[in-house]
Amino acid sequence: MIDQVDQRLKAWVGRVVGDMPVSLATPDRSSLEEGVSLYLLELGALPPARTGRRVPLQFSVCYLITVGAQTPERAHHLLGELVFSALEIADFEVELSPVPLELWATLGVPPRPAFRVRVPVRRERAEPNVQRVRFPLVLRSASPEELRGRVVGPGDVPIPGALVELPSLKLGTRTDARGYFHFPLVPPVESLGGLEVRAKGEVLHVGAEALTPNQEPLVIRLPLKEG
Template sequence: MTGAIEAAVADVAAWLTGAAGDPVPVGPPRDDPAGGLTVWPLELRPARQTAAGGEAREPYRFVVRLLVSGAGPAALPALDRVLAAAATAGEPELALAAGDPELWRAFGVAPRPALLLDVPAQIARPLPPVPPVRHPLRLRQLGMRTLDGRVVGPERQPLAAMRVEVVGTPYATRTDGAGRFRLVGLPHDPDDPGRPVRVRLLGRGRTFTADLDPADPDLVIVCAPD
């Protein structure tokens, strides 16, 4: 199985070969009379991690910094093509900061023009084990119902443009000029037909809640100040 670093380096080497027009092997900088380019992973850099909610685990993200260099004047045209291709496409991300003499002394070669490419990589994290299902699954089909009602004030005057929401669901509507509302497609449990439906009403700068009996043919919600 190919690891994240190895895969990132192989992808960049393939891209470099296409951009430069010549094969770009993976290896440290060298004094090659032929003047070809090489690519070598220089360091691993941290990347911003994202938080996941619930049981999900986001991959661990990091950046592989790669050194692209060549020996002698013959390598400059290939390096020029790579620079132009990356700058035009906007990726991989370029970092022109490979002029440290200590870097070249560490590799045992003379200083030379080079590019740094930052390539994102990630390691997938396994999901937590799911407990086995030890009992047969029981499927229960929920029905659908429509909820009709009216929203009125303390003097029984209709309240228009009130927002009516079913708490804990995406179902919502607004009252019309007569204070009437209709909520269509609400899930209905046939095993518990009398369970009240809690609604939230917003309007007139106030918020009200009410528990409605879905079996009531004439639902009236009175919004009175405290």
């Protein structure tokens, strides 16, 4: 995944400064004489992405970017063009604070104008393979009912994207942005056999005695681990 970010940044540099050498290696005196240095400086944490689907895995990568050219004026011009271009890209976090002198000393090169760009790296996770019954259901000997509910966490904060299943019917759905779910046609509660809720690594089993079809939405409070 990081190698894809490498290629993306190299292509971006090419669009901004044209045909100029681009190095991903540790910057040294020779590599900084002519070309653009994209040095992977560090990895960082990112908060979970907000999405109705299964939360993707993600972190950030931070690159130290500096430019060398035949004249200082040329290097300064190209560096400024890269900064302005990076500021236009939505998922680039540009850091313009001074680079610590200790870093330059570690690299063995004199301090020089540079900036840092932090870019997210994400990996999507496959949705669980949940078998769903296609409606309308064929129900015998009992009138169909509907089941409505809401999944919340600590403080009754809605949990979107939670997987709600009726295992006895092999039926599943997901909560909407406000935490609500809806099964339009189900048999009487006596035959449902309970309900399961899965979200953020937690699984909660709700017995059939707690289900209330055709009445006020059932509130399911999912105990989530702090931190």
